[in-house]
Amino acid sequence: MESPWDELALAFSRTSMFPFFDIAHYLVSVMALRHKPGAAAMAWKNPLASWFTAMLHCFGGGILSCILLAEPPLRFLANHTNILLASSIWYIIFFCPCDLVSQGYSFLPVQLLAAGMKEVTRTWKIVGGVTHANSYYKNGWLVMIAIGWARGAGGTVITNFESLAKGDWKPEGHEWLKMSYPAKVTLLGSVIFTFQHTKHLAISKHNLMFLYTIFIVATKVTMMITQTSTVSFAPFEDTLSRMLFGWQQQFSCEKKNEAKSSSNGTGSLASKPADDSSDKVKKKHAKKTE
Amino acid sequence: MESPWDELALAFSRTSMFPFFDIAHYLVSVMALRHKPGAAAMAWKNPLASWFTAMLHCFGGGILSCILLAEPPLRFLANHTNILLASSIWYIIFFCPCDLVSQGYSFLPVQLLAAGMKEVTRTWKIVGGVTHANSYYKNGWLVMIAIGWARGAGGTVITNFESLAKGDWKPEGHEWLKMSYPAKVTLLGSVIFTFQHTKHLAISKHNLMFLYTIFIVATKVTMMITQTSTVSFAPFEDTLSRMLFGWQQQFSCEKKNEAKSSSNGTGSLASKPADDSSDKVKKKHAKKTE
Amino acid sequence: MESPWDELALAFSRTSMFPFFDIAHYLVSVMALRHKPGAAAMAWKNPLASWFTAMLHCFGGGILSCILLAEPPLRFLANHTNILLASSIWYIIFFCPCDLVSQGYSFLPVQLLAAGMKEVTRTWKIVGGVTHANSYYKNGWLVMIAIGWARGAGGTVITNFESLAKGDWKPEGHEWLKMSYPAKVTLLGSVIFTFQHTKHLAISKHNLMFLYTIFIVATKVTMMITQTSTVSFAPFEDTLSRMLFGWQQQFSCEKKNEAKSSSNGTGSLASKPADDSSDKVKKKHAKKTE
Structure with a gap:
């Protein structure tokens, strides 16, 4: 029943x-x-x-x-x-x-x-x-x-x-x-x-x-x-994103940062916002020169 | 035979x-x-x-x-x-x-x-x-x-x-x-x-x-x-188009026209040419501002 | 074996x-x-x-x-x-x-x-x-x-x-x-x-x-x-290209050249480089006028 x-x-x-x-x-x-x-x-x-x-x-x-x-x-x-x-x-x-x-x-x-x-x-x-x-x-x-x-x-x-x-x-x-x-x-x-x-x-x-x-x-x-x-869905997404992709930020990457200063920051993970904006700047730059 | x-x-x-x-x-x-x-x-x-x-x-x-x-x-x-x-x-x-x-x-x-x-x-x-x-x-x-x-x-x-x-x-x-x-x-x-x-x-x-x-x-x-x-094919197309899509223009749409003056003419049917040209103007405008 | x-x-x-x-x-x-x-x-x-x-x-x-x-x-x-x-x-x-x-x-x-x-x-x-x-x-x-x-x-x-x-x-x-x-x-x-x-x-x-x-x-x-x-692959390609597409250049195309001077060179074959560059010029021109 x-x-x-x-x-x-x-x-x-x-x-x-x-x-x-x-x-x-x-x-x-x-x-x-x-x-x-x-x-x-x-x-x-x-x-x-x-x-x-x-x-x-x-x-x-x-x-x-x-x-x-x-x-x-x-x-x-x-x-x-x-x-x-x-x-x-x-x-x-x-x-x-x-x-x-x-x-x-x-x-x-x-x-x-x-x-x-x-x-x-x-x-x-x-x-x-x-x-x-x-x-x-x-x-x-x-x-x-x-x-x-x-x-x-x-x-x-x-x-x-x-x-x-x-x-x-x-x-x-x-x-x-x-x-x-x-x-x-x-x-x-x-x-x-x-x-x-x-x-x-x-x-x-x-x-x-x-x-x-x-x-x-x-x-x-x-x-x-x-x-x-x-x-x-932001809170849910944020949690999931932090679980999946954020745990690396706990590591201190001194080696990384040294490498970064020499390689000019392609692909930095620990410093996401900075990287992000620099990428944008690069893109704008590239567009201007085209 | x-x-x-x-x-x-x-x-x-x-x-x-x-x-x-x-x-x-x-x-x-x-x-x-x-x-x-x-x-x-x-x-x-x-x-x-x-x-x-x-x-x-x-x-x-x-x-x-x-x-x-x-x-x-x-x-x-x-x-x-x-x-x-x-x-x-x-x-x-x-x-x-x-x-x-x-x-x-x-x-x-x-x-x-x-x-x-x-x-x-x-x-x-x-x-x-x-x-x-x-x-x-x-x-x-x-x-x-x-x-x-x-x-x-x-x-x-x-x-x-x-x-x-x-x-x-x-x-x-x-x-x-x-x-x-x-x-x-x-x-x-x-x-x-x-x-x-x-x-x-x-x-x-x-x-x-x-x-x-x-x-x-x-x-x-x-x-x-x-x-x-x-x-x-214009004459043929015109006839077909008028048969299929033109019969509505006979109706007088006073209510519609009032609505139009307030809603600024999105989607007017009775006044096609005007609408058409205003759309074009809008498009040109949009392109210029891009 | x-x-x-x-x-x-x-x-x-x-x-x-x-x-x-x-x-x-x-x-x-x-x-x-x-x-x-x-x-x-x-x-x-x-x-x-x-x-x-x-x-x-x-x-x-x-x-x-x-x-x-x-x-x-x-x-x-x-x-x-x-x-x-x-x-x-x-x-x-x-x-x-x-x-x-x-x-x-x-x-x-x-x-x-x-x-x-x-x-x-x-x-x-x-x-x-x-x-x-x-x-x-x-x-x-x-x-x-x-x-x-x-x-x-x-x-x-x-x-x-x-x-x-x-x-x-x-x-x-x-x-x-x-x-x-x-x-x-x-x-x-x-x-x-x-x-x-x-x-x-x-x-x-x-x-x-x-x-x-x-x-x-x-x-x-x-x-x-x-x-x-x-x-x-240039040498190889060149040879192949000459074998397949280049043999026509041996022919003297007097008739062609006369035709070309009147028709303004659309599709000339014997004079490839000239044609090529004029095409490019045309394209640039077209882009500028757009």
Whole structure:
């Protein structure tokens, strides 16, 4: 006999994403596209390119995971129902008379509902990616993490490459490195679900899905209400970083410092901030001389 | 018993592309490469890179369709006969003494013949792509259109990426969006052949191939003789665009316009030209301040 | 009965790359990454991105060959032992207290040993790539050359694309064209091993592996000791280039020269240097006016 909680989690984990959660996902994705400068004008001038970009925004994670597993990147086009759904939403958002949808979407409760439902699809995607990767590589847990991550948050990568090809996006080293909040939370989820899948976490899948979904929905809604663009994982990251990479700083490196003064500081570890800034200076210098 | 017309079309649809039409295709492709600034000098300095670029120009569509279906992009290298043919043509064009081929090619009739024959290969490629995609995804008509399109006109995409990697090509949002004439006519053909393949068009395949080929060859030759760089699909496109996207403009959006004056016009639909130009101004502004 | 030489070569060709040669390869690859400006600071700020870049440096050739054969590019992640080895080396190099590894690596004998052992893995990779490609395309010798080349020297291509995506690397037409020394020597090896595999070279595989390895190790060590960055293949290349592409210059092209004076020299072959420089001038001009 199962507890009511278990039953609830089980029922939740069997919820179908199609159609309502998928609609929310497409709505949020296409609205994000729409709010980019020039997107509305582009849709008028070249509807086909705009539609293509919208599809990349909607199905980007799936495309990236297909590329990484050497499956046809076009496979998403074979799912006619979802394409039709996404296309309809793209059509309504960009071409609805009087821009009704955009106006409706500007109400905060609508946005909260859509964003919350979109986050639910993220859990399903991560789980799908992890399971799918497992069918390729038994116990290849690194691949499982990567595919779960790609499917859950890979849309950004695909759309960034699309912007790069269009020339809209000038990448900068530092931006590429900084992971966005969704990327971080998806990575976390991907790791957790992979460990669950390889039986290293003693929790049933439906419970984990339920808890993780509650966590990401709650975080997302909080972020939107409080207008903060990121929930900081900073303390957690700091601890982990200090555990993994910081213990060396205890050592006194006199030999090192002597070496450093002669070799002009390439690769100093003990004096991170100084090194960091000197690197920046060097870079600026290099750019100026170019 | 078949009519003479049917027999003609059938015989035509059984014509082998190899070797004469393939030669014409390689000739036109490599001559297009040759006329790029710096190509001749590059062939002397680095024949291998020049050969590689020439192969991309000749087999680009096939490579792109391979990538999209997750087949080995290198497969074209396994067809030794065609590689040998294309390489010979590359060699003759770039290294022929006294530049005889280029001079021969500068006569209009030769160009017309080569360009016309190249257009014939386009039909064969579209049909091949559509049929091939159908073997992957039964009734996946979107995939069929995409693969037919990629194989018929995908060379441009591949060569653009090659230029991007070389740094020769600075992409701009607007150029990427504008489809060239071959891209448009190939898309049209791909759509038609897909509908024929899925039995939505009551015309036999060989008749359709014959008609479509006549159409694209005639258009191409006309374009070359009259020196226009594009045959305008403008009236057709305008009608389609107005049917699909223009009907909303009939609505009077007073509420919208009020909203617009307050929200500073992000995403106005009814007043497209104004929006468009303001977007452009914004972009220019953004570039200047960078 | 086999000669001692044969026995030696056979024993050598059966040496396992794992773990020592692999370690040397990872060590050299990650040290190359480490010496890039900003790499040490980046490892502190974003260990995950640094780790990912390090893996690309270590497994780049394999990834490229996977992409070219439409195999999952993530497959390298499934080999946990090698990933663990590479990750450990990355960790030690970037986070070792007092930077001991970097200091140890700065001694020339250590560098020579590591670089020599890395070159040995190159032979194994080329042979592996050629054999693997042969299992796809029987007698597809062009594919075999390409895959052997990609696996042996493809890391540079992958890391260049990574820099491109990061915005660190502004590609220039001329740099892309110039092949580095490892690319050249790997191409040579790939051609030789392919011909051996298709029985066009009457030498046993283990002998060829032994000889080729001795050649590349000796060249590499010589280059490092004499501080030259390249062993010049120039005489060999010149001869080949003159044989293949230079014979046309004997012809007197009076007709050509007349044509040239009128057509302003697009595509002159007989007068290469002039053409070359005028092309450069044109390019500079174009850049200035942009």
